[in-house]
Amino acid sequence: MPELPEVEAVMRRLAPRLQGRRIARATVARADLRRMLPPRFAERLGGTRVTGLGRRAKYLLMRLDSGESMLIHLGMSGRMVLRPPGANAPPPVHEHVTLLTDDGWAAGFVDPRRFGSIDLVPTAAEETQGPLAGLGPEPLGDGFDAATLSAALAGRRSAIKVALLDQHLVAGIGNIYASEALHRAGISPLRAAMTVAGAPAGLLVEAIRATLTEAIAASGSSLRDHVLPDGGHGCFQQAFRVYGREGLPCPACAPGTCPGIRRIVQAGRSTFYCPRAQR
DNA sequence: ATACGCCCCTGGTGGC
DNA sequence: TGCCACCAGGGGCGTA
Numbered sequence: 556m557p558e559l560p561e562v563e564a565v566m567r568r569l570a571p572r573l574q575g576r577r578i579a580r581a582t583v584a585r586a587d588l589r590r591m592l593p594p595r596f597a598e599r600l601g602g603t604r605v606t607g608l609g610r611r612a613k614y615l616l617m618r619l620d621s622g623e624s625m626l627i628h629l630g631m632s633g634r635m636v637l638r639p640p641g642a643n644a645p646p647p648v649h650e651h652v653t654l655l656t657d658d659g660w661a662a663g664f665v666d667p668r669r670f671g672s673i674d675l676v677p678t679a680a681e682e683t684q685g686p687l688a689g690l691g692p693e694p695l696g697d698g699f700d701a702a703t704l705s706a707a708l709a710g711r712r713s714a715i716k717v718a719l720l721d722q723h724l725v726a727g728i729g730n731i732y733a734s735e736a737l738h739r740a741g742i743s744p745l746r747a748a749m750t751v752a753g754a755p756a757g758l759l760v761e762a763i764r765a766t767l768t769e770a771i772a773a774s775g776s777s778l779r780d781h782v783l784p785d786g787g788h789g790c791f792q793q794a795f796r797v798y799g800r801e802g803l804p805c806p807a808c809a810p811g812t813c814p815g816i817r818r819i820v821q822a823g824r825s826t827f828y829c830p831r832a833q834r
Numbered sequence: 835a836t837a838c839g840c841c842c843c844t845g846g847t848g849g850c
Numbered sequence: 851t852g853c854c855a856c857c858a859g860g861g862g863c864g865t866a
Contacts, residue, residue, distance in 0.1 A: 557859060589842075589861075631860050632844075668843045670860055713837065729859055778859065779846075822838075
């Protein structure tokens, strides 16, 4: 589920529940996620207060008054679940970490495939130490524009779609939104990244921004599971132009003229595009 | 530095 | 019903 818009949606639903709360207790059901949980994980969290929530790329950030930040990555199958006080139902299978707040709520990290991760880093060194170090600019931030994208793409021989998945180049775009943004920009996913430098980069920047902004407004996309901590789900999948729509006409072609959306595999992952509307 | 293949892990789906 | 192949929103590692 989780690319930038989905993580943003999770963060926004989690924040009102956790902001300012004290973590009375943290429990760990299993520590072997993508990486092992940090040493003394539960002890370091217990008794701390959550001073704020945030997001960077696909990471959910929870700042604690202990001076540490918890960096949660949901991987492919991760989600956060909230349970109200007095809920006696057992936690879902694959809930690996549970945070119990001082007002009786529980926030669980659920991740069947365990491609996700949880790290603790000093808040003061959040950007420079740990998994956020070296990430590219936020696509919706000031540091992302035609000039910086052009510079990042210069000299890159790989396909533009593969390049967009490189988190060092720009952070937060995943497999769905790479295909969606390229269609919006009218750029073929097969083009060498270096040929997108210059004028097309400006188009692509605007397409990425518009796509992500609209997806966030829709609370992200829900493909096969419930994404959001309260059990709700995003609805941006209803606005997909190409993702998962092999064989269907694309919205950019005039009626009756679309050859049909194609699915190809790039770097081992599905890409969807229209060979007529994207050059 | 860049590029590519492979791997991590579980679950859902569709074909036979 | 059972079994199997294939697919899935991510990223890190080793190798040229």
